[in-house]
Amino acid sequence: MELKGRHLLEPLNFSVAEMDDIFELAERIIKNPKNYAEVCKGQLLATLFYEPSTRTRFSFEAAMLRLGGQVIGFSEPNSSAVAKGESIADTIRTVACYADIAVMRHPKEGSAIIASKYSDIPVVNAGDGGHQHPTQTLTDLLTIKLEKGSFENTTVGLCGDLKFGRTVHSLIRALLRYKGVKFVLISPEELKIPEYVREEMKRAGADFEEILDLKAALPNLDVLYMTRVQRERFFNEADYIRLKDTYILDKAKLSHAKESLMILHPLPRVNEISTDVDSDPRATYFRQAKNGMFVRMALIMKLLGIE
Amino acid sequence: MNIIIKNGRVIDPQNGIDEIRDIYVKDGFFANLDDLNGSKELSFFDAGGMIITPGLVDLHVHFRDPGLTHKEDIETGSKAAARGGYTTVCPMPNTIPVVDNKETVELVRSKETEFVELAVVGALSKGENGQELADYSGMMEAKGGICALSDDGKTLMDYSLMLEASKRAKNYDLFITDHAENHDTNIGGVINEGEVSRKLGLVGIKNSVESDIVERDVKIAKETGCHMHIQHISAKESVELIRKAKCDGLPITAEVTPHHIALTEEAVLIHGSNAKMNPPLRTENDRQAIIEALKDGTIEYIATDHAPHSEEEKAQKIEKAPFGIVGLETAFAVCYTTLVKTGYISLAELVNLMSVNPAKLLNINTSISIGNVANFAIFNIQDKYVINSQEFVSKGKNTPFNGMEIYGKTMLTVNRGNITYKAGAFLM
Numbered sequence: 001m002e003l004k005g006r007h008l009l010e011p012l013n014f015s016v017a018e019m020d021d022i023f024e025l026a027e028r029i030i031k032n033p034k035n036y037a038e039v040c041k042g043q044l045l046a047t048l049f050y051e052p053s054t055r056t057r058f059s060f061e062a063a064m065l066r067l068g069g070q071v072i073g074f075s076e077p078n079s080s081a082v083a084k085g086e087s088i089a090d091t092i093r094t095v096a097c098y099a100d101i102a103v104m105r106h107p108k109e110g111s112a113i114i115a116s117k118y119s120d121i122p123v124v125n126a127g128d129g130g131h132q133h134p135t136q137t138l139t140d141l142l143t144i145k146l147e148k149g150s151f152e153n154t155t156v157g158l159c160g161d162l163k164f165g166r167t168v169h170s171l172i173r174a175l176l177r178y179k180g181v182k183f184v185l186i187s188p189e190e191l192k193i194p195e196y197v198r199e200e201m202k203r204a205g206a207d208f209e210e211i212l213d214l215k216a217a218l219p220n221l222d223v224l225y226m227t228r229v230q231r232e233r234f235f236n237e238a239d240y241i242r243l244k245d246t247y248i249l250d251k252a253k254l255s256h257a258k259e260s261l262m263i264l265h266p267l268p269r270v271n272e273i274s275t276d277v278d279s280d281p282r283a284t285y286f287r288q289a290k291n292g293m294f295v296r297m298a299l300i301m302k303l304l305g306i307e
Numbered sequence: 308m309n310i311i312i313k314n315g316r317v318i319d320p321q322n323g324i325d326e327i328r329d330i331y332v333k334d335g336f337f338a339n340l341d342d343l344n345g346s347k348e349l350s351f352f353d354a355g356g357m358i359i360t361p362g363l364v365d366l367h368v369h370f371r372d373p374g375l376t377h378k379e380d381i382e383t384g385s386k387a388a389a390r391g392g393y394t395t396v397c398p399m400p401n402t403i404p405v406v407d408n409k410e411t412v413e414l415v416r417s418k419e420t421e422f423v424e425l426a427v428v429g430a431l432s433k434g435e436n437g438q439e440l441a442d443y444s445g446m447m448e449a450k451g452g453i454c455a456l457s458d459d460g461k462t463l464m465d466y467s468l469m470l471e472a473s474k475r476a477k478n479y480d481l482f483i484t485d486h487a488e489n490h491d492t493n494i495g496g497v498i499n500e501g502e503v504s505r506k507l508g509l510v511g512i513k514n515s516v517e518s519d520i521v522e523r524d525v526k527i528a529k530e531t532g533c534h535m536h537i538q539h540i541s542a543k544e545s546v547e548l549i550r551k552a553k554c555d556g557l558p559i560t561a562e563v564t565p566h567h568i569a570l571t572e573e574a575v576l577i578h579g580s581n582a583k584m585n586p587p588l589r590t591e592n593d594r595q596a597i598i599e600a601l602k603d604g605t606i607e608y609i610a611t612d613h614a615p616h617s618e619e620e621k622a623q624k625i626e627k628a629p630f631g632i633v634g635l636e637t638a639f640a641v642c643y644t645t646l647v648k649t650g651y652i653s654l655a656e657l658v659n660l661m662s663v664n665p666a667k668l669l670n671i672n673t674s675i676s677i678g679n680v681a682n683f684a685i686f687n688i689q690d691k692y693v694i695n696s697q698e699f700v701s702k703g704k705n706t707p708f709n710g711m712e713i714y715g716k717t718m719l720t721v722n723r724g725n726i727t728y729k730a731g732a733f734l735m
Contacts (some may be wrong), residue, residue, distance in 0.1 A: 107478045112446035129444075129475060163473055190467055195438050232530050235466040235523060 004305030007123045008115040011137040011170040016177050023142050025307065026291070026298035030146075033066065036297065039306050040069030046099035047073030048091065049126070050106040055267065056126050056135075057291075059104060060103045063296035066237065089118040096120045101303055104128075122303040130166060136266055137170040137290035138299065143284060144223055146291065147262050151178040157217050159186040160227035160247050160272060162193040167266045168227060169197050176204040183208035186217050188243045191233060214247055219259045221271075224249070226265045226285075228272045250274035264288050309333045309346040310528065310721065315354030315685060319361060320655040320663055321674035330359060332681040334612035335724030339677060350726065352400040352733065356689050357718055360658045361673035362394025362682030363639065364665035366562055367538055367610035369631070370396075373414060374403025379702045381415070384635070386423035387613070387701035389727035391635040392684030392717045393721065395671060396613075397484075400430040401459035407433050407441035412449035422727045425476040426669050428484060431472050435461045440472055447479055452670050455536070457484045460585060460630070462520060464490055469523070473533035478608035482534035482668070487520035487545065488585065497626055499587040503572040512587050514542035521545040525552040528559045536668075539612045541586035543596035550605040560668070562608035563597050565634055565641040570594075570707060572573050578707035579619050584614065598651055601660065606669070609660045611638045617701020634702040637694055639686055640715035641708060647688075648714055654688075685719040685733075692716045 003018055014022070029036050037077050045064040047057050052075055061071045066074040088106070095102055102119065104112050105126040110148050112125035112132070127133045141151075147152055156175060158168050158186060162185055173192075175181045192210060201208050218224070229247045236241040249263065254277060265273060265285040277283050301307050310332040317328045331338045333346070343349065370384035379387075380396070388396050398415065400406035406415060407430035419425045429446040432559045433439045435458045446453045456476055462485065465470045476483050493516040498504050500511020517540070524535040525548055538548060552559045566584065571591050574582040582588060600606040605607045614631025621628050639661065646652050652660075666673040673682055696704040720728040 108444055109442075109475070114448075129478060130440075130471060158376075163467060232469060233467040235526065 002305070003302040006303060007119070008134050008299065009116055009123070009125045010132050011134040011174055013134065015062070019138070019141065022027055022138065022295065022298045023145055025301060026142055026294045027146070029297050030294050036067055036301070038068040040064060040067035040304065043069040043101070043302065043304060044099040045069055045071050046095045046102040047071060048077065048095065048102060048104040049073065049075040050104070050111070052111060053105050053127060054075065056105060056188070059292045060126065060296055063293050066293070067297055079181060088114050088139070088306070092119045092123065101300060103204060110185070124299065130164065130275055133166055133170065134297055135292070135299065136167045137174050138295045139175055139288060140167070140171050140225070140264060140266070140294045143264060143288045143291045144262070148222065148283060151175060152180040153221055154180070154222045155182040155184060156223040156225065157184040157186055157221040158225045158227075159214050160229050161191045161233065162187040163191040164233075165227045166226065169194070171225065172197055173195045175199060176201065176206055181206065182223060184217050185210045186214050186247070188212065188229065190239070190245070191229065212246070214249065215253050215256060218253060221257065221261055224257070224261060224263050226263065226272055228270055248272055248279060250273060251276045253279070254280060254282065308348045308350060308586055308725070309343050310352070310726070311343065312352045312354050312359065312685070315357050315674060317359045317361040318654050318658050319675040320659050322676060324675070325655055328674065330683070332721065332724050337675060337677050337679050337681050342433070352685070352719060354685050354718070357685050357687050359683055359685050360392070361662045361666070361675055362684055362720070362722060363392045363661045364607055364669065364671070364673065365396040365611050365613070365635065365638070366665045366668065367391050368396045368398055368613040368635065369401065369615065370398045371615065371625045372402060372418060377617055377702075381418040381425070382420055383700060383702050384613070384615070385420045386728075387633070387635040387699060389720045389722065390700050390717060392686065392720050393423055393635060394673070394682040394684075394720070394722040395426055395666070395669065397426045397428050397454060399427070399428050399457060399459050401435060401461075405430050405434050407435070407446070409442065409449040412446050412451070412453055416449070416451045421722065421725055422674055426454040427451065427457045428457050431456045431458040431463045431483065432468070435459060437461060437463050437465055437468070440468065443475055443479055443481070444589070453481065455482050455484045455488065457538070460486050460488065462488045464487050465603050466523065468541060470527055470530060473527050473531045473535070477531055482536050484538055485520065485524055486538045486690040487517045487524065489516045489519040491538035492516055492519065496587075498575050498583060499589050500573040501572055501590055503575050507575070512585070514544050514589065514593070515540045517586050518544035518548060521548045525557060525559055526554065528557045532558060534558040534560070539564045539567065539586060539610065540597065541567050541589050541593060542608060543593045546596045546600045546605060550600065553605060557658065560608065561606045562610040563601065563606050564610060564612045565638045565645075566632060566707065567594070567597060568601070568609070569645040571643050572596045574702040574707050575625075578622070580625045581632060581705050581709075582707040583625055583628055583630055584612070584632050585630035598646070601646065602652060605653045607660065607664045608639070608662070609642055610665070611635055613701070615701050616705050617702070618704060621705045632705050632707060633699065633701050636699050636701060637706060637708045639717065640694070640713045643686070643688060643715035647699070681721055681724040683721050684717060685687065687716045687718050688714050690716070
């Protein structure tokens with residue numbers, strides 16, 4: 001199926017083959033960015049950010065500009081315009097008159113789906129509440145693929161807040177579509193993976209284990225996906241203080257890991273990866289951010305039907 | 308139909324009115340006398356000696372529909388509301404299926420009657436199972452939407468999930484209305500833990516079962532700024548926590564039921580399972596703390612927690628009988644008699660607690676002003692009457708107030724300009 005004109009609202013909107021197509025194009029862009037510097041000339045990307053997310057917005061805007069396209073949009077929530085669902089419909093209808101593709105971020109779940117119903121141009125969901133963030137999943141997958149070659153026989157550790165981390169849930173669900181991925185879920189009791197994700201792993205027949213200790217899990221991992229354990233998630237501050245160091249990756253813990261480990265993080269990082277890890281070749285998270293731009297370049301091209 | 312009400316004492320705190328006035332209703336709205344010129348159908352009532360209040364608003368009812376309609380359905384519940392002087396009520400989501408998605412919100416809404424308006428409350432978690440958050444955006448999108456979120460008696464116990472729910476609720480400008488019960492420490496409690504539970508050999512429910520969760524919810528209000536509303540407060544410790552949180556400027560509020568205002572655990576000795584509800588009736592100390600909190604504004608709402616059950620269900624041994632009592636058809640009279648007649652608070656303050664404040668929370672305007680939608684009730688506060696539960700239009704007759712001599716009988720209720728209840732003795 002062609003990707004031209006489609007929306008990307010949820011991480012699994014595209015088939016494995018369609019995602020492979022995007023990754024393949026992203027790899028070509030990485031190899032030869034110059035070849036793509038003008039392909040979107042005359043095209044306009046609209047960034048509709050109802051809540052600020054500078055990192056995500058920059059990544060989309062940089063992607064479009066590097067393809068030779070132009071960018072319009074807003075990045076500050078105008079509370080009067082945000083209030084009702086109807087205004088999303090009207091905003092997207094209007095924007096569709098001017099732009100060729102729209103990227104939307106909104107604090108309420110399901111907003112991107114509403115927008116897509118009223119839009120003649122492709123809508124990309126750049127995060128809606130605690131719900132979905134599909135281009136982060138694309139970024140994560142591309143990064144693993146680039147560095148590991150394939151997903152098969154990979155042991156992926158996911159560490160930290162597995163209960164609410166939407167990027168973690170989406171990544172697991174996306175990886176379940178590939179054979180031979182083993183999951184190690186590392187989190188405090190209070191922030192374990194939700195039951196429905198666990199059920200999904202069982203249904204897919206995936207090999208997974210849930211453990212409490214990062215250090216114990218490290219030696220077996222090929223990929224480590226880190227997220228932050230937030231203080232506010234705990235009713236008792238004492239529990240947080242007792243636990244927090246367990247889920248911080250530092251040089252000492254990293255000495256137990258494989259030489260080939262890759263460390264991912266959706267960023268922004270606070271203190272869950274100590275800065276002494278940054279210079280380690282296994283620290284992949286800044287390369288991952290760069291891949292985020294490339295995969296968005298590939299996505300924009302595919303949705304616009306260029307190539 | 309157009310309506311003229313003569314000689315009633317209008318209590319309308321929003322307009323600062325407490326005086327004898329005539330009221331005119333034309334085509335659903337409060338009007339002037341001149342507007343009624345030429346009306347064909349005109350109802351006339353003499354409300355001499357009676358009071359007229361804005362329509363009452365109940366933040367907490369269980370209409371059991373869909374799924375448990377042997378206890379109540381939306382039509383009988385709505386008629387009971389009208390008979391109590393109510394014009395808006397908030398049905399809770401613990402039906403079968405649970406109101407946790409767009410379709411079920413719309414199903415409930417589709418059953419709304421002319422008798423009372425429904426401000427639907429949606430579930431916090433899917434199926435009220437405490438595992439996964441419900442579809443808030445879907446419920447908001449439903450026709451008519453929802454006004455608040457609650458997991459009812461299940462209480463969403465998981466702290467971090469509750470925190471996440473409150474963040475999302477705040478995004479949607481929804482408040483959370485929380486049944487404060489620590490399910491980790493309440494193991495099979497039947498009534499208040501105290502003298503009566505010891506006398507009857509029943510498992511008790513400690514005050515801390517409630518106040519633990521109030522404390523948690525205060526913390527959540529502080530963390531996220533989400534408006535946390537505590538349902539049917541019963542324990543003096545909870546009152547104190549809320550008073551302090553409000554002093555600290557946190558978005559926290561509380562409601563109390565007529566039965567926690569009027570009764571103590573002693574009522575269980577007389578009324579058995581018809582005095583069994585959750586939270587349970589507490590001690591006189593707790594009751595006095597609640598009255599004090601009503602006086603100083605710590606508690607801003609009176610809500611019934613109208614919880615109908617069939618007579619068979621309530622006829623079981625008290626350990627087995629379900630929690631809950633009906634309240635819609637007795638609330639005003641019980642509160643008037645207990646709070647106003649005794650001099651604890653004024654009539655205007657009672658109207659604030661039962662109409663003005665809950666209406667504000669739901670963003671509706673109940674003031675008796677020309678041009679406003681005509682929602683009001685008339686009560687007889689001069690003559691005593693005896694509560695007879697067999698006269699209830701609710702399917703539930705489960706009340707500890709049966710046989711009580713009381714003041715404040717509902718004489719007439721008007722919702723959107725339509726007469727939704729009229730006492731038999733009230734002559735036109």
